[in-house]
Amino acid sequence: MANFNLKDRVIECKIVYYGPGRGGKTTNLQYIHKAFKKQTTGEMISINTKGDRTLFFDFLPLGLGKIKGCEIKVQLYTVPGQVRYSSTRKMVLKGVDGVVFVADSLEVRRKENMLSLKDLQQNLAEQKKSIFKIPLVLQYNKRDLAKESIPLLSVKLMERELNGKLKVPSFPASALKGTGVRATLQECLKLTLQHLQRELKWAG
Amino acid sequence: MKSLVKEAELYRTQGLLEESKERYLEVLQLIEKNQRFQSNKKAINVIKDRIVGLERDLAEIDQETEAPELSGKVQDLIKNLFSFSQNKDAAEMEGAVALARFGQYERALAEFNSLLDKGTLPLIAAKNVLRCHLALSSTDAAIDQFRKWLSGELLSKKQLRDIRSFLEYVLKRKGIQTKLPEVVGESSQKPKEVGSEGGFLDVCSVKMRLESGPCKGSTKELDVTFQSGNVISLIVSAKDKDLIDSFMPGIRLRGVHFFSSICVFRANGIVSEWTSIKTGPRRGDYVLSITIDRSDKLDIL
Ligand SMILES: Nc1nc2c(ncn2[C@@H]2O[C@H](COP(=O)(O)OP(=O)(O)OP(=O)(O)O)[C@@H](O)[C@H]2O)c(=O)[nH]1
Numbered sequence: 001m002a003n004f005n006l007k008d009r010v011i012e013c014k015i016v017y018y019g020p021g022r023g024g025k026t027t028n029l030q031y032i033h034k035a036f037k038k039q040t041t042g043e044m045i046s047i048n049t050k051g052d053r054t055l056f057f058d059f060l061p062l063g064l065g066k067i068k069g070c071e072i073k074v075q076l077y078t079v080p081g082q083v084r085y086s087s088t089r090k091m092v093l094k095g096v097d098g099v100v101f102v103a104d105s106l107e108v109r110r111k112e113n114m115l116s117l118k119d120l121q122q123n124l125a126e127q128k129k130s131i132f133k134i135p136l137v138l139q140y141n142k143r144d145l146a147k148e149s150i151p152l153l154s155v156k157l158m159e160r161e162l163n164g165k166l167k168v169p170s171f172p173a174s175a176l177k178g179t180g181v182r183a184t185l186q187e188c189l190k191l192t193l194q195h196l197q198r199e200l201k202w203a204g
Numbered sequence: 205m206k207s208l209v210k211e212a213e214l215y216r217t218q219g220l221l222e223e224s225k226e227r228y229l230e231v232l233q234l235i236e237k238n239q240r241f242q243s244n245k246k247a248i249n250v251i252k253d254r255i256v257g258l259e260r261d262l263a264e265i266d267q268e269t270e271a272p273e274l275s276g277k278v279q280d281l282i283k284n285l286f287s288f289s290q291n292k293d294a295a296e297m298e299g300a301v302a303l304a305r306f307g308q309y310e311r312a313l314a315e316f317n318s319l320l321d322k323g324t325l326p327l328i329a330a331k332n333v334l335r336c337h338l339a340l341s342s343t344d345a346a347i348d349q350f351r352k353w354l355s356g357e358l359l360s361k362k363q364l365r366d367i368r369s370f371l372e373y374v375l376k377r378k379g380i381q382t383k384l385p386e387v388v389g390e391s392s393q394k395p396k397e398v399g400s401e402g403g404f405l406d407v408c409s410v411k412m413r414l415e416s417g418p419c420k421g422s423t424k425e426l427d428v429t430f431q432s433g434n435v436i437s438l439i440v441s442a443k444d445k446d447l448i449d450s451f452m453p454g455i456r457l458r459g460v461h462f463f464s465s466i467c468v469f470r471a472n473g474i475v476s477e478w479t480s481i482k483t484g485p486r487r488g489d490y491v492l493s494i495t496i497d498r499s500d501k502l503d504i505l
C-alpha cells in the first residue's frame with residue numbers, strides 16, 4: 001500500500017512485526033521507541049489486554065529523513081500473536097510492504113513458530129502477495145535466555161526449520177536487552193525500500 | 205528438578221501459561237515419585253498454589269473482553285490507518301467499518317451517520333447504521349432510525365425499500381415481529397442487482413452442517429450480527445458451549461447456506477476467530493467470525 005505522494009515526494013511504507021504469541025514483537029517495538037528517539041515522529045500506541053498481550057496492534061511512526069530526494073516515513077505495527085485473533089491479524093497485515101517475523105527461541109514454542117509462519121504465508125496469499133517475494137526478515141528472539149540454561153532451539157535448527165526454503169536474512173536477538181533489534185529493523189527497511197524503489201521507480 | 209522449576213517460573217513471567225503449568229505438573233509428578241521430597245509439604249503446597257493460580261489466569265484470558273472502549277484519539281488513528289482505498293468515499297467507509305470491526309460501535313455509528321448525511325455510499329452507510337444499533341442491542345433504535353429515514357430525504361425510495369427488506373429480515377431472524385412502515389411512492393423499475401455497493405451481499409443468517417466437534421452431523425442456523433465484506437460475525441450464547449467447541453478457529457465450513465435479504469447462496473468458509481464478550485448486555489456470550497471464500501461466481505439457490 002506504500003503511499004507515494006509524487007508532488008511532495010513523500011513515501012510512506014508499512015512494516016509489520018509478525019510471529020507467535022509472546023514471542024517478543026511488542027518488546028521489539030518498545031525498544032525501537034526508546035532507541036530511535038530522534039526518528040520517532042509520534043507516540044507509540046498499544047492496544048492490549050490486561051495481561052499485556054496485544055489485543056489489536058501496536059503502532060509506532062518513524063521518519064527516516066530524505067533518501068534520493070524523497071522523504072521516507074515508516075509505520076511499524078505488531079499483530080496480536082494469539083491464535084484466536086486471526087481476523088485482527090489479517091486486518092493489521094493489510095497493505096503491508098515489509099515483514100519482520102519474530103520467532104521465539106524457546107524450545108517449547110517450536111511448533112508455534114512454524115504455525116505462525118504458515119499463517120503469515122496464508123494471510124499474505126489472501127492479499128495476493130507471496131511470502132517468497134515480499135521483503136522479509138527473520139529474528140530469532142530471546143537468545144539471552146541461553147545464559148539462564150533455559151532450553152532453547154539452536155540457531156542452526158531454527159534456520160533449517162523456518163528459513164530452509166525462504167532463505168531470507170535472519171538475526172539472533174534479544175528484544176529485552178536490545179541486541180539485534182536495530183540490525184533486524186535496518187535490514188527489513190533496506191529490503192523494503194529497495195523493493196519499493198523497483199516498484200515505484202522513484203529514484204533517479 | 206531445580207531447572208524444571210526455573211523453567212516453569214520463566215514461562216509464567218513470559219505469559220506462556222500452558223507451558224508453565226505443564227512444567228509445574230512435571231515437578232509435582234517427580235515429587236510424588238520420589239520418597240526423598242515427599243516430606244517437604246511446604247514446597248508441594250507452593251507448587252500446587254502455582255498451578256491453581258495458572259489455571260485461574262488461563263480461565264481469565266479465555267474470558268477476556270474483546271472490545272475495550274478506546275480513546276477518541278486512538279479511534280481517530282484506527283479510522284485513518286485502516287482506510288486503504290484510493291477512492292475517497294471507499295476509504296472513508298473502510299475507516300468506519302474498521303471502527304466497528306474493532307468493537308467501537310458508538311463511534312462507528314457516528315461515522316456511518318455522517319457518511320450518510322454527506323451522501324457517501326448511502327446504502328452501505330445506512331445498513332451499517334442499523335447494524336451498529338443492533339450490535340449495541342437496541343432494536344428499537346434501529347426501527348426508529350428507519351422511520352426517520354422514511355420521513356426524510358436522505359434516501360431514495362429504491363434505497364429505502366432495500367433497507368426495509370434488510371431490516372425486516374434481520375428482525376424476523378431475531379424473532380421480533382414488528383410491522384415496519386411501508387415505503388410508499390414511485391416503484392423501482394429495475395430488479396435488484398445481486399451484490400451490494402460493498403461488493404459482497406449482505407448476509408443476515410447462515411445455515412450449515414457441522415462436520416466436526418461435539419455437534420458433528422447436526423445442522424445449525426445462526427444470525428449474523430456484523431459483516432465487513434466477506435467476514436461475518438455471529439453471536440453465540442455461552443450456554444451453547446458445544447457449538448463453540450465445534451467452531452474452533454481454522455475449521456473449514458463447506459456448503460454453508462448464506463441468507464441475504466434478496467437471495468440465498470451457497471459458499472464455503474473458514475472459522476477465522478472466536479472471542480468472548482465481557483461487557484454489555486451480551487456479556488458472557490461469544491462472537492464467532494467466519495470468512496466466506498471469495499469466488500467469482502456465487503452459487504445462488
Ligand atoms: N528473556 C527475554 N524475554 C523476552 C524477550 N523478548 C520478549 N520477552 C518477554 O516475552 C514476553 C512476551 O513479549 P511481548 O513482546 O509482549 O510478545 P508479543 O510477541 O508482543 O506477544 P503477543 O502480543 O501476545 O503476540 C514478555 O514477558 C517479554 O518481557 C527477550 O529477548 N528475552
Ligand SMILES: [Mg+2]
Binds near residue numbers: 025053054078080081
Ligand atoms: Mg504484542
